[in-house]
Amino acid sequence: MTQRRFPWLAVLGSLGLVVVLVVGLVVVLARGGDDDRPDDERRSGSQADALRDRVLNEGRTELPTTAAVENAVPGYDYTEALTGVGVDADLTVPADHDATDQIEVYADAALTKPVPALVLPDPTSPSSEPRLAVKPVQVRRAHITRQNGQASATVADLGTYWNLNPEVYVVQQLNPDGSKRSRPLVTEVSFVAETPSPAQVAATVSAQGDALLEWSPVEGATEYAVVLQQRRGSNLVGTVRVIGRTTETTWSSEETAVCRTVSCTQNEALRLTTVDASTMASNPTLVGEEIDARLGVVAVVDRKPSALAAVDLTGLETLPVRSDRKWDGGADIWNRGLASLPSRFLFASVDGSTRATGASIDRADVRRKGRWWEVPLQGQGTRLLETVRIPVDAVKDIDAEVAAFNARAQRDYPKAGLLRSSIVIDVGDPRKPGPELPKPTYPVFGSNDLSTFIAEQLVAGATDIDLSAFDDQPGLPDVQDAWREAVYQNPYALAYFDRYTYDGSVLHVQPAYPAAEKQRRQQRIADRAEEIVRSEITAGMSVADKVRALNRYLVDQGEYDDAAIAGSPGKYRSDIPARLRYAWEPDGILLSGTGVCMSYAYAFDVLAEEAGIESVVVTGDLADGGAHAWNKVRIGNSWRAVDVTWNDPGGRWTSPRGDRYLMIRDAQFTGDALRSEDDDWMSDGFLRDYPTR
Numbered sequence: 001m002t003q004r005r006f007p008w009l010a011v012l013g014s015l016g017l018v019v020v021l022v023v024g025l026v027v028v029l030a031r032g033g034d035d036d037r038p039d040d041e042r043r044s045g046s047q048a049d050a051l052r053d054r055v056l057n058e059g060r061t062e063l064p065t066t067a068a069v070e071n072a073v074p075g076y077d078y079t080e081a082l083t084g085v086g087v088d089a090d091l092t093v094p095a096d097h098d099a100t101d102q103i104e105v106y107a108d109a110a111l112t113k114p115v116p117a118l119v120l121p122d123p124t125s126p127s128s129e130p131r132l133a134v135k136p137v138q139v140r141r142a143h144i145t146r147q148n149g150q151a152s153a154t155v156a157d158l159g160t161y162w163n164l165n166p167e168v169y170v171v172q173q174l175n176p177d178g179s180k181r182s183r184p185l186v187t188e189v190s191f192v193a194e195t196p197s198p199a200q201v202a203a204t205v206s207a208q209g210d211a212l213l214e215w216s217p218v219e220g221a222t223e224y225a226v227v228l229q230q231r232r233g234s235n236l237v238g239t240v241r242v243i244g245r246t247t248e249t250t251w252s253s254e255e256t257a258v259c260r261t262v263s264c265t266q267n268e269a270l271r272l273t274t275v276d277a278s279t280m281a282s283n284p285t286l287v288g289e290e291i292d293a294r295l296g297v298v299a300v301v302d303r304k305p306s307a308l309a310a311v312d313l314t315g316l317e318t319l320p321v322r323s324d325r326k327w328d329g330g331a332d333i334w335n336r337g338l339a340s341l342p343s344r345f346l347f348a349s350v351d352g353s354t355r356a357t358g359a360s361i362d363r364a365d366v367r368r369k370g371r372w373w374e375v376p377l378q379g380q381g382t383r384l385l386e387t388v389r390i391p392v393d394a395v396k397d398i399d400a401e402v403a404a405f406n407a408r409a410q411r412d413y414p415k416a417g418l419l420r421s422s423i424v425i426d427v428g429d430p431r432k433p434g435p436e437l438p439k440p441t442y443p444v445f446g447s448n449d450l451s452t453f454i455a456e457q458l459v460a461g462a463t464d465i466d467l468s469a470f471d472d473q474p475g476l477p478d479v480q481d482a483w484r485e486a487v488y489q490n491p492y493a494l495a496y497f498d499r500y501t502y503d504g505s506v507l508h509v510q511p512a513y514p515a516a517e518k519q520r521r522q523q524r525i526a527d528r529a530e531e532i533v534r535s536e537i538t539a540g541m542s543v544a545d546k547v548r549a550l551n552r553y554l555v556d557q558g559e560y561d562d563a564a565i566a567g568s569p570g571k572y573r574s575d576i577p578a579r580l581r582y583a584w585e586p587d588g589i590l591l592s593g594t595g596v597c598m599s600y601a602y603a604f605d606v607l608a609e610e611a612g613i614e615s616v617v618v619t620g621d622l623a624d625g626g627a628h629a630w631n632k633v634r635i636g637n638s639w640r641a642v643d644v645t646w647n648d649p650g651g652r653w654t655s656p657r658g659d660r661y662l663m664i665r666d667a668q669f670t671g672d673a674l675r676s677e678d679d680d681w682m683s684d685g686f687l688r689d690y691p692t693r
Contacts, residue, residue: 060124060133061085063093063187065176071183076171081188087162087307091134091170091189092122097178103134104171110637111186113231113292115165134170136160143225143242146258156225156242158298159305162191164229164240166307195306198224198249201297203311209320209382211253211270213311218299225300226251227308228270231292243269251297253319254383262376262387267319267350270295276324276352276667317351317666317691320382324348337394338375338401343409344621345379345386346674351691352667356621356676357381358409363402373398380409431506433466442492442522443609445616447485447686450477454507455486458493459522461515465507477683479507488617488681491586491602492525494518497576512581521587528590529610537611547633547642547663550607554589554600555648555658561594597645601629604644608633615642616690620677628675632690633663639692641666646673665692 067077085091093103100119107113122131139158144151158164172185198215206212213226226244244251257266272293296310324346331340338361345359358380365376373390395401437460444459446452450470457465467479477485479502487495497512511518536549564583582588586602588595595603601617608615614634618641622628630643643661661673669675679687 059086059088060090060092061189063091063134063170063172063189065094065172065185067185075183077181077183077185079185079187081190083190085162085189085191087159087166087191087193088136089162089191090122090136092125092131093134093172094129094176095132095174095178096130096176097174099174099178100132102173103132104173105134106169106171107165107167109169109188111169111171115168116161136162139164139240141227141240141242143245154245156245157300157303157305158225158227158240158242159193159307162307163193163298163305164227164294164308166191166193166197191307193305193307195221195299195301195304197306197309198297198299199309201309201311203295203313203316205316205319206252206254207381208254209266209379209384210257211267211316211319213251213295213297215249215297215309217249218301218306220301221299222302223247223300224249224251225298225305227296227298229294230272241269257383259383259385262374263323264383264385265322266383267321270316270319270350271321272317272350273352273667276348276354312688317349317353318355319350320347320355320357320379320384321350322348323379323384323386324354333388333390334394337390338405341377341388341405343405343411345377345382345384347379347382347384353669354674354676360406360409361402363399366398366402368392375402430503431464431501431508433468433506434462434464436466437462440492442526443490444492445489447489447683447689448477448482450479451482451485451489451683454482455490455493458486458495458498458509459490461511461518463509463511465509466505467507468505471505477685481683483507484680485683488619489605491606491617492522494521494585496584496598497581512578525587525590525606528587529606532590532607533610543613543633543635544663546611546613547608547635548659550604550611550613551642551644551647551662552658554603554607554644557593558589558600558603558644558648559594560645560648561588561596561599564594564596597629600645600648601631604631604642617681618677618690619681620675622673622675629681630661632692635663639690640664641669641692643669643673667692 061082063082064079066079068080069078071077098121100121103119104111105115105117107115116137118135118137120133120135122133125131138160140155141158142153143156144153146152162168168189168191170187170189172187173181175181196218198218201213201215204212204214215224218224224246225242226246228241228243230239230241243253243256253267253270256269257264258268293313294308294310295313295316296308298308299306331342333340341359343359344356346354346356349355360378360380361375362378367374371392373392373395374387375390376385376387378385437457439456440459442459444452444455446455450467453467453470454465483500487493487498494513495509495511499510499512501508501510513521532553533550536553537546541549561583564580567577567580576584582592582599583595584598585595586599586606588599589603590606605615605617608631616632617629618632619627619629628645630641630645632639632641634640640663641661642663646661647658649658661669666677677687682690
């Protein structure tokens with residue numbers, strides 16, 4: 001490879017005046033045209049050279065070029081980490097070549113999220129020691145506010161992309177001499193700013209569906225900027241937005257809500273995608289965007305921004321943005337009036353998914369205009385509304401019909417899982433705790449200590465579970481929350497049809513099956529799972545390959561049990577005849593080859609566990625009505641949705657190849673498959689750990 005030299009430095013050296021711009025400083029260095037100078041002048045020149053070197057080096061950090069650990073992550077070598085690097089600093093590396101495209105910068109250890117940076121020949125390096133410089137890109141963004149219909153904009157200085165990504169991973173593909181490295185060399189770099197970042201940032205959701213951010217104050221801060229940066233594909237440039245500026249230590253997306261006479265939107269500033277589920281459903285050529293987002297706060301002291309203090313976006317994906325259908329579309333409003341309107345309110349959330357909440361009507365907001373009643377339908381837990389026009393002739397008594405609608409909506413929504421069940425809290429009937437049973441040999445899942453303990457005891461067959469040891473432990477879910485997780489996430493518990501009472505310290509179980517039958521079925525399920533995995537999973541399969549194989553087996557061997565649904569008179573578990581319970585249990589699909597969605601989800605979970613795949617059961621409501629169960633699996637560092645029931649070509653749905661709903665994001669459940677998750681399947685504090693990305 002041709003060696004690169006920088007002869008322009010010699011040219012600059014012959015000039016009488018050199019202006020050097022480094023890290024925003026202008027240093028004027030006076031130099032003579034030759035070395036025929038008196039000693040005093042030479043000493044003065046040496047001092048100038050020293051000053052130049054000091055100024056240049058303050059904004060520069062040299063990257064290591066040798067590995068401290070080889071092949072630590074398969075295929076990569078790692079240098080010692082660099083810490084305390086200034087957010088304005090250039091990163092330099094010896095390079096006797098001009099292959100600037102062989103140095104990359106990423107925001108994550110997986111090296112999948114590029115960070116904008118300029119890689120250029122280092123203008124300060126002598127020709128005998130050429131270097132490349134990785135220079136940070138400056139970030140200034142406008143913040144637009146609207147008040148009384150008028151928009152105004154101010155410009156926020158966010159520093160550089162080092163401020164917004166205070167930990168980066170720099171990858172060198174070449175050795176300093178230009179030869180290819182046997183493995184890329186990775187250096188982790190941690191940046192610091194003169195202005196400290198907020199020590200703590202927390203995000204919550206208000207009762208009306210707004211995002212609320214709170215953070216600890218920074219001494220001397222004159223303002224704070226709330227920043228959202230997104231990556232669409234591999235691109236980050238241009239997708240940094242300032243969505244809020246404030247002198248307080250809180251910010252709410254309420255200020256971004258826009259309400260008109262017939263509709264409202266909210267959280268538009270936090271919207272993560274321009275292609276949502278309903279848009280994809282109406283235009284099949286569109287595909288969902290792969291978007292990575294980061295939300296955080298930058299503090300500003302004396303116009304100097306801090307590094308970004310990031311907040312976990314998990315749990316904010318469900319924030320509502322807009323109503324997701326015209327509510328009078330398809331409704332027989334001419335003959336049935338308000339009785340024809342659905343009690344669910346569908347909305348598009350910031351991640352592009354269509355979700356459901358209950359609808360409600362405030363009678364005070366209903367107005368008559370000519371031959372029409374204008375009825376604003378409100379989404380519960382949101383600021384969203386959609387105004388529907390109902391013919392006056394279709395309404396006998398507007399007050400009575402509004403009250404009837406609200407009662408129906410309250411009754412219909414929310415639904416709690418596939419079939420409703422609950423713990424009866426009965427403090428008047430205390431139970432004597434049974435002995436703690438040994439931990440079972442079958443797999444047990446629990447997101448927290450309480451759920452895990454309940455699950456272990458259910459799988460082991462306990463009937464009086466002593467929970468008094470958990471009374472004073474902070475951070476645990478309530479008993480009903482933990483119990484539901486234990487039932488849904490542990491197919492071997494065979495506890496779906498059990499009944500429960502709780503007296504404040506003892507959880508009493510009325511098992512649906514005798515102990516001997518339960519143990520026999522557990523063993524048959526385990527044996528069958530081992531047999532299936534042995535036949536379908538082969539050595540060398542990736543996690544994704546295993547998921548495909550298990551899905552294929554279940555859609556080929558299983559049949560949706562329409563007879564069980566037809567034979568179930570109600571929507572509560574107690575309504576299911578004992579002879580049909582198999583259709584909701586894991587052995588329905590695994591052993592009998594027939595079942596409903598709960599059996600498909602349980603069966604997949606059992607097989608995934610046997611195959612070494614992280615899987616959870618998910619429950620929720622289909623947008624067009626009906627409770628449902630499916631799964632999520634971890635693929636690498638991401639969760640993906642799997643709906644084996646809807647993949648079964650023999651079912652009532654449309655998946656002719658059996659893989660339409662396989663390892664997809666939540667937003668890709670479109671058309672008839674639109675759904676919303678409920679909060680029954682996992683303890684509430686851990687639901688945010690399972691968004692698909």
